[in-house]
Amino acid sequence: MIRSMPRPRPPHLHRETNRHGMTVWYVRVGKGPRIRIKAAYGSPEFDNAYRVALSDDRPQPAGKAARGTLGWLWMLYRQTGAWTGLSMATRKQRERIMRQVLETGGDQPLSKITGGAIQRGIERRKPYQARHFVDTLHGMFKWAVATDHVKSDPTAGKGVAKPKTKGFPVWTEEELEQYEARWPIGTRERVMFGVYCFTGLRRGDAARLGRQHIRNGIITIDTEKTGTRVTIPVLPELAEILAAGPTGELSIIASKKGQPLRKEVVGTLFKKACRAAGIPNKSAHGIRKAAATRAANNGATVATLEAIFGWEGGQMAALYTKAADRRKLAADHMEKLSKSGTSIPAPSREVRAVGQKD
DSSP states (O other), rough: OOOOOOOOOOOTTEEOOOOSSSSSEEEOTTTTEEEEEOSSSTTTHHHHHHHHHHTSOOOOOSSOTTTHHHHHHHHHHHTSHHHHOOOHHHHHHHHHHHHHHHHTTTTTGGGGGOHHHHHHHHHTTOHHHHHHHHHHHHHHHHHHHHHTOSSOOTEEEEEEEOOOOOOOOOOOOHHHHHHHHHTTTOOOOOOOOHHHHHHHOHHHHHHHHGGGGGEEEEEEEEEEETEEEEEEEOHHHHHHHHHOOOSSSOOOBBBBSSSSHHHHHHHHHHHHHHTTTOOOOOOHHHHHHOOOOHHHHOOOOOOHHHHOOOOSSSSHHHHHHHHHEEEEEEEHHHGGGGSSOOOOOOOOOSOTTTTOOO
């Protein structure tokens, strides 16, 4: 069981009673505007609304940029369903990209945002940055064409191929054990590890995960990246870690005072913990991949992996099940290469896939 503790009030969250005797919650940072939260306190909807209010991810009033400029179009776009329909993670990513774009080109007339200008922007960026740059502008101009704000989309035909890399390296079983040896149960570093290892959540979702998402031993959370709802049983290993803590209320991974942490802060803390454990080149996402590898090696199907990890379409899950199937087929039928047809010894621990037991 997760130990009980008083629910600390998150930072910048205020409560008041209106003239009708009703409790009203709102977020206010410093002397900034009051942002009302209408969801029930402690609910997942309240949690999401609170984080949106803190990020100040609200439509900005038009008029801060001259009509007919790139900055003006961006402000209009952010007030539409085409924008608010994107996931929170996508919006934040595109906000960061556009802040840089608008610093140098926000006052440019839309007539100057041509295919050539887009291409020059692509060439100034690294491949991954270029892809996100094009995706961001394409989303805006696709809406602008549909609403007759512009006649054509300058990003048309400007797709950037995804660089071919192996991505985040997967943790080995030895590295997982090494981390556990350095950070025993009862430390915040072990809480971070436990959430990553036994839920398969992405960093942003792991940072958001709080007690309000856990009911009767089941985690239910809408993923930040795609909005897909995942339902994950709390495994005994994770229950033991959370019971020992330290944990927060609104966010399991919390500050020393029990307050929520931004995902970037959680990422920095975890990197420091990894370095201290002698594993400097691995990441939280590498643990997610190790968890998917372990599940696939233990017989998880595409549907099972999608349910656990929040994937859709079958493509990502199939990568793990295919690798597991190939490994099993090779182990089961490698003797066919032998002249005698006799079996061969099992592979040593050093070359076994992540998750395979001795």
